[in-house]
Amino acid sequence: GAGVSQSPSNKVTEKGKDVELRCDPISGHTALYWYRQSLGQGLEFLIYFQGNSAPDKSGLPSDRFSAERTGGSVSTLTIQRTQQEDSAVYLCASSQGRLRGAQYFGPGTRLLVL
Amino acid sequence: SQQGEEDPQALSIQEGENATMNCSYKTSINNLQWYRQNSGRGLVHLILIRSNEREKHSGRLRVTLDTSKKSSSLLITASRAADTASYFCATDLPGGGADGLTFGKGTHLIIQP
Numbered sequence: 001g002a003g004v005s006q007s008p009s010n011k012v013t014e015k016g017k018d019v020e021l022r023c024d025p026i027s028g029h030t031a032l033y034w035y036r037q038s039l040g041q042g043l044e045f046l047i048y049f050q051g052n053s054a055p056d057k058s059g060l061p062s063d064r065f066s067a068e069r070t071g072g073s074v075s076t077l078t079i080q081r082t083q084q085e086d087s088a089v090y091l092c093a094s095s096q097g098r099l100r101g102a103q104y105f106g107p108g109t110r111l112l113v114l
Numbered sequence: 115s116q117q118g119e120e121d122p123q124a125l126s127i128q129e130g131e132n133a134t135m136n137c138s139y140k141t142s143i144n145n146l147q148w149y150r151q152n153s154g155r156g157l158v159h160l161i162l163i164r165s166n167e168r169e170k171h172s173g174r175l176r177v178t179l180d181t182s183k184k185s186s187s188l189l190i191t192a193s194r195a196a197d198t199a200s201y202f203c204a205t206d207l208p209g210g211g212a213d214g215l216t217f218g219k220g221t222h223l224i225i226q227p
Contacts, residue, residue: 045214
């Protein structure tokens with residue numbers, strides 16, 4: 001079946017603008033994760049959704065970051081008033097939930113804040 | 115928070131040779147996973163080893179886990195040019211907490227033809 005998809009693939013924005021990044025997880029996967037990867041670095045965990053439960057937002061770097069997941073499927077990560085340090089690849093992953101198994105990653109959204 | 119650390123940071127070998135990468139971590143884990151990343155985009159899951167397992171194989175991949183030393187190794191045998199990528203270990207904490215996986219900074223592997 002289809003894998004995790006993310007849109008847009010690339011996003012260039014001006015400092016101070018808001019951006020929305022979208023993630024479509026694998027059908028049937030109840031867990032959804034957002035990560036951020038800066039150039040040459042490992043992944044930084046941002047937020048996790050399990051089904052329709054309220055997410056744990058403790059990994060979000062600032063209150064400019066928010067995320068929602070509608071109907072336990074598609075998720076949107078919103079960054080308000082973007083800053084240059086927000087430039088990174090934003091990766092979404094899904095998994096089958098509380099089994100704590102493999103995560104399946106999307107291709108990512110490369111965000112550049114000018 | 116704890117973090118996996120891969121070693122070496124970069125590795126260049128000839129095609130056909132074996133490549134070994136190591137990962138160390140700091141606290142107890144539920145499982146440890148290895149991922150591959152090409153060209154800085156999406157990660158591909160390679161193998162998962164649970165805390166009560168010591169060795170696992172998948173094709174040309176062999177993973178070991180030593181919980182007493184809090185370390186793991188990934189061996190790729192008979193390397194190919196297509197194995198050129200960054201390899202990350204990721205640790206999953208026990209208790210099913212909402213922390214996601216904790217990734218190291220990766221080993222960049224280059225296979226010379």
